[in-house]
Amino acid sequence: MANASGFFSPPVPRMRRNIQPSIGIFRSGFCFSEGNFRRVVCSSGIEGAEKHVSPSESRLPKLVSKGCKLVGCGSAVPALSVSNDDLAKIVDTSDQWISVRTGIRNRRVISGKESLKNLAVQAARKALEMADFDPNDLDLILMCTSTPEDLFGAAPQVQRELGCRKTPLAYDITAACSGFVLGLVSAACHIRGGGFHNVLVIGADGISRLVDWTDRGTCILFGDAAGAVLVQACDAEEDGLLSFDLHSDGEGGRHLGVPINDNKTSDLLGSNGSVLDFPPKRSSYSCIQMNGQEVFRFAVRCVPQSIESALGKAGLVAASIDWLLLHQANQRIIDAVATRLEFPQEKVISNLANYGNTSAASIPLALDEAVRSGKVKPGHTIATAGFGAGLTWGSAIIRWG
Amino acid sequence: MANATGFFTPSVPCLRRKIQPSIGISRSGICFSEGIFRRVVCSSGIEGAEKHFSPSKSRVPKLVSKGCKLVGCGSAVPILSVSNDDLAKIVDTSDEWIYVRTGIRNRRVISGKESLKSLAVEAARKALEMADVDRNDLDLILMCTSTPDDLFGVAPQVQRELGCTKTPLAYDITAACSGFVLGLVSAACHIRGGGFRNVLVIGADIISRIVDWTDRGTCILFGDAAGAVLVQACDAEEDGLLGFDLHSDGEGGRHLGAPINDDRTNDLLGSNGSVLDFPPKRSSYNCVQMNGKEVFRFAVRCVPQSIESALEKAGLTASSIDWLLLHQANQRIIDAVATRLEFPQEKVISNLANYGNTSAASIPLALDEVVRSGKVKSGQTIATAGFGAGLTWGSAVIRWG
Secondary structure, rough: OOOOOOOOOOOOOOOOOOOOOOOOOOOOOEEEOOEEEEEOOOOOOOOOOOOOOOOOOOOOOOOOEEEEEEEEEEEOOEEEEHHHHHHOOOOOHHHHHHHHOOOOOOOEEEOOOOOOHHHHEEEHHHHHHHOOOOOOOOEEEEOOOOOOOOOOOOHHHHHHHHOOOOOEEEEEEEEEHHHHHHHHHHHHHHHHHHOOOOEEEEEEEEEEHHHOOOOOOOOOOOOOOOOEEEEEOOOOOHHOEEEEEEOOOOOHHEEOOEEEOOOOOOEOOOOOOOOOOOOOOOOOOOOOOOOOOHHHHHHHHHHHHHHHHHHHHOOHHHOOOEEEEEOOOOHHHHHHHHHHHHOOHHOOOOOHHHOOOOOOHHHHHHHHHHHHHOOOOOOOOEEEEEOOOOOOOEEEEEEEE | OOOOOOOOOOOOOOOOOOOOOOOOOOOOOOEEEEEEEEEEEOOOOOOOOOOOOOOOOOOOOOOOOOOOEEEEEEOOOOEEEHHHHHHOOHHHHHHHHHHHHOOEEEEOOOOOOOOHHHHHHHHHHHHHHHHHOOHOOOOOEEEOOOOOEEOOHHHHHHHHHOOOOOOEEEEEEEEEEHHHHHHHHHHHOOOOOOOOOOOEEEEEEEEEHOOOOOOOOOOOOEEEEEEEEEEEEEEEHOOOOOEEEEEEEEHHHHHHEEEEEOOOOOEEEEEOEEOOOOOOOOEEOOOOOOOHHHHHHHHHHHHHHHHHHHHHHHOOOHHOOOOOEOOOHHHHHHHHHOOOHHOHHEEEEEOOHHHOOOOHHHHHHHHHHHHHOOOOOOOOOOEEEEEEEEEEEEEEEEEEO
16 A cells, blocks of 8 residues: 555654653542542553552552653555546536635545555554554553444554564544544543553544445545554653643534435334334445535634634744644635644645545644655644534644654 | 333432542643643533633633533434234234344334434433533533434423523534443543533433334344433542443444435436436435344454453452443344453343343433342442444443443
8 A cells, every 4th residue: 555655755764662660550530639639540551561650659659640642754645646537537626726716636536455454453553553562551542433344443452463462452533524633632641631641543434435436526535544543641841732622513424424325115013003114124225425615614614613713722823833734624714724824835735626525634644644655743732623524623742752 | 211120210319420620730631741831722612611710810720620420311213113923914924033033122203293402302311410510611512323313413492491501512423332432432422621610421322213114034033212411520539430441443344334226327428428317316325234144243353342441451350340331233242242352241241131222321321220120239340342333342341420
C-alpha cells in the first residue's frame, strides 16, 4: 500500500518514548479532598502488568499527576487513486467543477485485497514505529470509524493484526467525521481518569463503500484512508491536550446521514387478527444522504466558535497557535474557518486535494503528512477540529510530541 | 411502549442528585506533582456553563477530588413478545429445547413504529426522572450499540428526542455485548479525567434486525431492548466505580460477528489491462454468525477471571459483594460463572427468561428491573460483566446510588 505521500518517507527523528513506570502507582486513580488522601483503585487489567506498589509500601502512595502527550503518528491510503477526470467518465461532472467547489483533485479508493482493517493496521504500525513503541505495551485501542467491516466493531481485529498479545481493550467510537477528535479526548480521559498509559487512537473510514457512485453530489467528495496517533501518559508539565470543546446537535441530523432502510413488509397475522411484522425483514443501510449547503453552513458557523472556546479554555489566542488542522471536508470550509479565526494561510494544513474527505481519517492523515514532511515539529501547538454527521463537532488544542 | 416489568412501576424513591458546584473548579483537571500545583484546563464546553471561580480568585484553584456515582436508571422494551412456541412455528425448534439450553422463554422484538431510538429515549427519560436530573444538565451521552439506525451513529438523535437544548456531546460506542460496561467505564473516565459532570450511558440494541430468522441456532437467542444509567460526578468518598478489568482478543473474533459482505464483482479494466474494482459495489452486513460452543467456552473461562481481577483491584472479595449482574446471554453461562465465583443463587440477577440476549441493553435492563422492584438498594455493591463479540469482555465492581 502506498504511504500517504506516495513515496518512501524521509527519515523522521524517532520520538523515543519508553514507558516511565509511575513511582508508587500503577493504573490507579488517586483522589483527595481537603487534605484527606484516599486511594481509589480503578485500574484496567493487563496480564503480567507490573505492580508498582509492593505490599510493604504505604497504602497511600504519593499522588502523581497525569497528563497525556501525542508521541507518534502514522497513516495509510489505498493504492488506487481516482481523479476528477476518472469521475467525469461515470457521472456528469468535470475536474474544474469539482476542484473549484471543493478543492479536491484526487481521492483513494479501496480495491482488490485492501480493507479498512489493513489500512488501520498499517497506520497504527507506523505510529508505533515512530514512537519506538512495542504494541504489547498498548492498553487501549480506540478505533474511530463509521464504516467497520463488522457491525459489532472493527477494533479487536486491528488489535489482532497488530499482534498485541496482552489482550488490551479495543473498541470502536462511531462519530463520523468528528470521530478522531472525540477519540483523542476519550484517550486523554482514559489516561487522566482511568489509569491507562498507552492509547492508540485510529481514525479510519472506507466511505467509498457507502457512497452512491451515480450521485455526482456526493461521490466526488469522499475517499478512503486511515490515520493513527499514539497517546501516552506523562507528567502534567508535558501535557499535550491543552483544552477541548465538544458538541452535538441532533436537530441537524437530517442534513447528513446513512439511515437504515427498514423493510417492514413481512406480516404475520396475530391471533386477534391484527397484523404483526414478525419476523422482521432484513434491514440495510442506504447510501450517504447529504444536504451540502446546510452542512457547509453548519461547519462555517460552529467550528470557529468551538475553536475559540477551546482556545479560551487553554488560555491561548489563535495568534499563538502554530497550526490549524481541520477535518478535511472542503477547501472552502477550511478557508472560511481560517479567515474567521485570522489564521494565515501558511499555518493552515490542507491535503484534501489528494485524498478528498476521508471522514474520521482526515485529521490524522493530514497530521501524519505534516509531521513526516517536517512542517509540524515537536512542541508545536495545533488547533484541530472535526465536524460532521450528528451533527457533531469538536475542537481541541494539542501540542505535538 | 411497555416498561420492563409490564406494569406501572411502583414508586421508587428518587435518588435526588442535584449538581453540586465544585468549589473553586469548573470542569478543569487539577494536577500536581511533588507539591507543585499547576492548573491544567481540559474542559468541555457547554453554553452558559457556570464558571466557578471569579477572575479575582487565585489562578490555582484548590484541588477537588472526583468520583462518579450511578444515580438513576431506566429501561424500555418493545411491546411484541415472541415466545419459544411462536419461534417453533417458523423454525425447527421447541420450547423445551430452547429453555433447557438457554433459559430463555420469551423475547421482545420491535415492530410497527418502534425503533432503537424510541426505546433508547424512553429508557433515558426514566433514568433522568429517577435521578431528578434535568436533560439540559447532561454534558455527555454515550450510546452503546451495534445496531444503530444510522451508520454515522444514533446518539445525536437520542439527544434531540430527549430535548437537550445545550448541545451536549453525544456519540456511539460500538462494542457489542460488552458495550454497556465499556460505556460505564468511559463515563467514569470522562468525569474523573475530563471535567464532565452528568453522563448518560445508554445500552440499546435491535439484534432482531441482524438475525437470520431461518437460522434456529441464532434466532432463538436474541431480543430487543434499551437500558440507561445516569452517571454523575461526586466527591471521592461517594465514588461508585470501585474497580474494573477490560480486555479484547481479536483472535476469537471469528467466533461471533456480523461481517461485511464485500461484493467485488463490478470490474473496470484499467489502462494497463489490469482489473480494477471501481466504482465499488455497495456492501452490506451479513446476519449474526456465531460459533455458540466457542463463545460459551470463552465466556465461562474469561468472565470469572476478569471479575476476580476487578474485585482485587477494588480490594474486595466476592462474598462482600451484594449482587452478581452478568450480561444476560445464556442462563448456563450465568450459572457457571456464579458457581466459579461462589456467588449464591439468591445474589445472582437474571431476567433473560423474558427478554433473551439483548446485547448492550441486557445489563442496564436487568439492573433497572431489580432497582425498581426494590431488590437492589442504594449503597449495595454489584459485580457486573459484559462479554461478547470482539471478542471483548469487561467487568466492573460498582455501587448503586
